[in-house]
Amino acid sequence: xxxxxxxxxxxxxxxxxxxxxxxxxxxxxxxxxxxxxxxxxxxxxxxxxxxxxxxxxxxxxxxxxxxxxxxxxxxxxxxxxxxxxxxxxxxxxxxxxxxxxxxxxxxxxxxxxxxxxxxxxxxxxxxxxxxxxxxxxxxxxxxxxxxxxxxxxxxxxxxxxxxxxxxxxxxxxxxxxxxxxxxxxxxxxxxxxxxxxxxxxxxxxxxxxxxxxxxxxxxxxxxxxxxxxxxxxxxxxxxxxxxxxxxxxxxxxxxxxxxxxxxxxxxxxxxxxxxxxxxxxxxxxxxxxxxxxxxxxxxxxxxxxxxxxxxxxxxxxxxxxxxxxxxxxxxxxxxxxxxxxxxxxxxxxxxxxxxxxxxxxxxxxxxxxxxxxxxxxxxxxxxxxxxxxxxxxxxxxxxxxxxxxxxxxxxxxxxxxxxxxxxxxxxxxxxxxx
Amino acid sequence: xxxxxxxxxxxxxxxxxxxxxxxxxxxxxxxxxxxxxxxxxxxxxxxxxxxxxxxxxxxxxxxxxxxxxxxxxxxxxxxxxxxxxxxxxxxxxxxxxxxxxxxxxxxxxxxxxxxxxxxxxxxxxxxxxxxxxxxxxxxxxxx
Numbered sequence: 001x002x003x004x005x006x007x008x009x010x011x012x013x014x015x016x017x018x019x020x021x022x023x024x025x026x027x028x029x030x031x032x033x034x035x036x037x038x039x040x041x042x043x044x045x046x047x048x049x050x051x052x053x054x055x056x057x058x059x060x061x062x063x064x065x066x067x068x069x070x071x072x073x074x075x076x077x078x079x080x081x082x083x084x085x086x087x088x089x090x091x092x093x094x095x096x097x098x099x100x101x102x103x104x105x106x107x108x109x110x111x112x113x114x115x116x117x118x119x120x121x122x123x124x125x126x127x128x129x130x131x132x133x134x135x136x137x138x139x140x141x142x143x144x145x146x147x148x149x150x151x152x153x154x155x156x157x158x159x160x161x162x163x164x165x166x167x168x169x170x171x172x173x174x175x176x177x178x179x180x181x182x183x184x185x186x187x188x189x190x191x192x193x194x195x196x197x198x199x200x201x202x203x204x205x206x207x208x209x210x211x212x213x214x215x216x217x218x219x220x221x222x223x224x225x226x227x228x229x230x231x232x233x234x235x236x237x238x239x240x241x242x243x244x245x246x247x248x249x250x251x252x253x254x255x256x257x258x259x260x261x262x263x264x265x266x267x268x269x270x271x272x273x274x275x276x277x278x279x280x281x282x283x284x285x286x287x288x289x290x291x292x293x294x295x296x297x298x299x300x301x302x303x304x305x306x307x308x309x310x311x312x313x314x315x316x317x318x319x320x321x322x323x324x325x326x327x328x329x330x331x332x333x334x335x336x337x338x339x340x341x342x343x344x345x346x347x348x349x350x351x352x353x354x355x356x357x358x359x360x361x362x363x364x365x366x367x368x369x370x371x372x373x374x375x376x377x378x379x380x381x382x383x384x385x386x387x388x389x390x391x392x393x394x395x396x397x398x399x400x401x402x403x404x405x406x407x408x409x410x411x412x413x414x415x416x417x418x419x420x421x422x423x424x425x426x427x428x429x430x431x432x433x434x
Numbered sequence: 435x436x437x438x439x440x441x442x443x444x445x446x447x448x449x450x451x452x453x454x455x456x457x458x459x460x461x462x463x464x465x466x467x468x469x470x471x472x473x474x475x476x477x478x479x480x481x482x483x484x485x486x487x488x489x490x491x492x493x494x495x496x497x498x499x500x501x502x503x504x505x506x507x508x509x510x511x512x513x514x515x516x517x518x519x520x521x522x523x524x525x526x527x528x529x530x531x532x533x534x535x536x537x538x539x540x541x542x543x544x545x546x547x548x549x550x551x552x553x554x555x556x557x558x559x560x561x562x563x564x565x566x567x568x569x570x571x572x573x574x575x576x577x
Contacts, residue, residue, distance in 0.1 A: 375443045375476075375499045382441035382503040382550070383532060384471045384478055409475050412445045413499055 002250060002313050003121040005153065009260050010118060010315045014308075017259050017316065022055040024288035025263065029053045029062070032294055035080040038073050039296070056263060059286060060274050064297045070100045070239065079103055081292050091139040092238035093330075093337040093402070096345050099139075102238050103292040109148065111289055115236075115244030115258045116149020122249045122256075122313070123207040123232040125179050127154030132177035132205075134186060135212065135335070136162040141242030142212050142335065146181040149244060155179070162186065165193055173202040180208040183335040184215035184223060184231075188365035191226030205229045211236065211243055212335035213367075214323060214432035220252075233322060239298055240285050246320055251312050254319035261289045264318060265297070266306055269327035280305045282327045283320065301328045325433050329426065333360055334367045336404050340425050343371055343406075346397045351378060357416050361429040369406045371398065374413045435558050435568045436504040438486045439548065442479040443499040446472060454479065457496045463489050466574055467548060469535035480535070482507070482548060484575045506549040506557055507569040512538065517547065520566055527560040529553055539577045546577075 004010050012020075030050045032039045043049065046063040053061065070078065071094050079086075081103075088104040104112070120131065131150035135142025143161055150157040158177060160168055168190065171177065180187060187210050194200055205227050211234035223231045235255050236243035245262055246255035257264050262285050266275045269282040283300045302323040311319065331338045340358060347356055357372040379390055391408050398406040444450050451470075458465065467482040483489045486502060493500045510516040517536075524531060532550045539546065546569065551557045561568060569577075 377499055377501070380441070380443050380499045380501055382439065382478060382480060382501060384473060385532075387476075387478070388473065410443075411476075412443065412497075414497055415445065 003124060003126060004314075005117040005121040006114065007314075010256075010317065012260075012316060014316060018056065020260055021263055021288060024260075025056055025059065025286065026050075026053060028286075028288045028290075028294055029296065031291075032080055032296060036078055038069070038077045042069075059263060059265065059297070062286075062297050064272065064284065064299050065295050066299050067095055067100065067239075067301075071095065071098050074098050075101050078293060078295070080294055081105060086292050088144075089139075090141045090144065090238050090242060092141070093339060093342065095339045095341050100239060102241075104241075105291045108241070108290050108292050111261060112145060112241040112244060113148030113152045115241065115247075115261065116145045117152035118149075118258065119209055119232070119234050119244050119247030120146070120149050120153050120155065120179065122247055122315075123179060123209050123230070124250075125150075125153050125155055125207070129153070129155040129178045130158060130176055130204075131155040131179045131181065132158045132160060132168075132172060134160045134162055134168055134180065134182035134190075135243075140335070141236065141238050142181075142183075145236065145242040145244055146209065150181075165190065169194055169197070169199060169203075172205070173199060176204045178204055178206050180205055180227070180229070182208075182210060183212050184210040184219055185213065185334070185362060185365050185367060187223045187227065187231070188219060191223055192365060195226055200228065203227070207232060209234050209247070213332045216432060235320070235323075237285075237300060239293075239295055240287055240300075241290065245285065249311065249313035249315055253311075254307065254321050256311070256313075256315045256317040256319055257306075259317045262287055264306060264320065266304070267299075269299075269301075269303070277306055277308060280324065283323075299327075301326050301330060303327055323433070331358070331360055331426065331428065333369050334404050336402065338369070338402055338404070342401050343398065346394070346401050347371075347373060350394050350397055352376065352394070355416050356425065357427065358425055359427045359429070367430070369402075369404065370409055371406050372409045372411050372416060374416055375410045376413070379410075435506075435562075435570045436554050437482060437507045437548075437569065437571050437574050439503050439505045439550075440481050440483065440486060440489055440493070441501050441503060442481070442493060444470075444477045444479050446474065446476050450477075451479070454498070457492065457498075458489075461488075461492045463492065466539075466577060467535060467537035467546070469533075469548070471533065480533075480548075482537075482574060486571070503550070504554055506551060506554060506561070507574060508547050508549060508561060509544050509567040509569055510547060512543050512545040516545075519564075520547065520549075520561065523560055523564045523566065524549075524551065524557060527556065529557050529560070541577065 086103045137143030232248040234247045236245040246257040265284040266281040275281045303325040359370040471478045530552045
C-alpha cells in the first residue's frame with residue numbers, strides 16, 4: 001500500500017497545483033523584488049518588473065541565477081528576510097574559495113522537513129520505523145534534512161552521521177533500523193561489510209533512501225540484493241533547500257519534484273531557451289515558498305529529463321530522471337561537490353603550476369580523489385622529509401578547501417597530458433552516468 | 435670541506451630509473467656513488483659525479499627536476515668499527531645525520547661515506563679535529 005505524508009498535495013490535480021504555483025510565484029517575485037537589492041537590480045537590468053509575472057507562463061521572463069551570483073552576493077546579498085528571522089545556515093561548495101551559504105527561517109526548515117517526510121513515506125516509512133541517518137550532519141544538508149523528515153513522520157530517528165562503519169552496523173543490528181539514509185556508495189559499502197561479517201540475518205532494513213551523488217541502476221540492484229531492501233533515490237541541493245527537492249516512489253522510475261514548493265524548468269544550457277517536456281536539458285528551479293533564501297530560476301547544472309506521464313503511485317507531481325550529467329565540470333565525490341577550479345585555486349596559492357590532473361575512482365564502493373601535480377624546482381629538495389612536508393601542506397590545504405581528503409601525487413614535469421596546450425584535467429573512472 | 439651531490443626527482447614507475455641512466459650513459463657521465471630514497475609515489479635519486487656543472491646541464495636539458503646539495507664525503511678504513519667512530523664523533527657533537535650512503539673505489543683498504551648533516555661547517559671541524567679524513571670535490575674527481 002502506498003503511503004503519503006501530504007496526500008492532498010502530493011496527489012492534487014494538475015490544475016490545483018498550477019493554481020497554487022501561480023499564486024505563490026507572484027507573491028515570491030514581489031517578496032524578492034522588495035527585499036533583495038541584488039535581485040531587484042538583476043530584474044531591472046533584464047527589463048522585467050514584478051507586475052510582468054502573473055503566472056508560471058511568465059517565468060521565462062525572469063533572469064537566471066547561477067552559482068556565480070551566489071559567490072558575488074556572499075554571504076548576505078541574497079537574504080530576503082532580516083537576519084534575526086533566520087534560524088539556520090547550511091552550506092555547500094562554491095566554485096572557488098568561497099562556499100555557498102544558505103539561510104533558513106523556521107518556516108523554511110518546516111517545509112524542507114515536510115519534503116523529506118514525503119520521501120520517507122514514499123519509501124514506505126511510518127511512525128513505526130527506525131530511520132537510520134548515515135548522511136553527514138553539519139553544514140552538509142543530508143543529515144539535517146532526513147533527520148527533520150523522520151521527525152515529521154514520527155519515526156524513531158537514529159542520527160548516526162557518517163563514518164565508523166562498525167558502530168553503524170552494531171546499532172543497525174541492536175536497534176533494529178528499518179530505513180537507511182545515506183549516499184549510495186556508502187550503502188553499497190555497508191552491504192558488503194554486513195555480508196562479510198555474516199550479519200545479514202541480524203539486520204531488519206526494508207528500505208533505503210540514497211542520494212547526494214550519482215548512481216546507476218546496476219548499483220541499485222546490487223544494494224537491494226546485498227541489504228535485502230528496496231532502494232529509493234532522492235535529489236536535492238542546498239541552494240534550493242537540501243535533499244527532498246524530489247524523491248522516488250514505489251514505481252522507481254524517476255523522482256517526483258515537490259511542485260508546491262519548487263517550479264522546475266528544463267533549458268538548453270547553451271542558449272537558456274526553455275525546452276518542452278520530455279527533452280533533455282539543464283534543470284532550473286524556482287523556489288516559491290522559501291522565505292530566507294528564495295532563488296528564482298536557479299541553474300542547477302544537472303542535466304535531466306522531466307515527464308508528466310501518469311505514475312502508478314498516485315502522485316501527480318512531475319518526475320525527473322536521475323541527473324544524466326552536468327553542464328559544468330563539477331564532480332560529486334563522496335557526496336561532496338567538488339569543482340576543479342577549487343583545486344586550481346589551492347595549487348596556485350601554494351606555489352604549484354596550474355598543470356594538474358584529477359583522477360576520481362570508486363574503489364570498494366568508496367570514491368577516491370587523487371590530484372596529480374607536476375613537481376617543480378621550487379618544491380624539490382634532496383630530502384624526502386622536506387618534500388613530504390610540502391606535500392602534506394598541500395594535502396591539508398585541499399582538505400580545508402574541499403572538505404574531503406585528496407591524495408596528492410607528485411609526478412614528473414611535463415608528464416601530464418596536454419591537449420592544445422591545456423592540460424586534460426579530469427579523469428573520472430566511475431562511469432556514473434548511464 | 436664538502437662535495438656536491440645532485441638529487442633528481444624520479445617517478446616511482448617501471449623503467450623510470452632506466453630512462454634516467456640512459457641519459458647518463460648517452461652523455462658519458464660516470465657516477466661515483468648513487469643512492470635512492472623512495473616513497474610509494476616517487477623517489478629521490480642522489481648521485482655523486484666528477485663534473486657537477488656538466489651533469490646538471492644535461493639533466494635539465496633532459497627535463498629532470500634536480501638540485502645540488504653540499505654533503506660531506508669521509509674516507510674511512512675499510513674495516514669493522516670505523517663508521518662507528520665517525521658517527522660517534524658527530525653524535526657527541528650533537529650533529530644530526532639526515533641520510534648517508536657508502537661507496538668504494540679502486541683504492542684499496544678504504545671506503546667512502548657520504549653524509550648529509552644539518553651543519554656542514556661544524557661537522558667538518560669536529561671530524562677534522564678527530565683525525566677523520568674528508569674529501570672535497572677535487573678529491574672526488576681524482577678517485
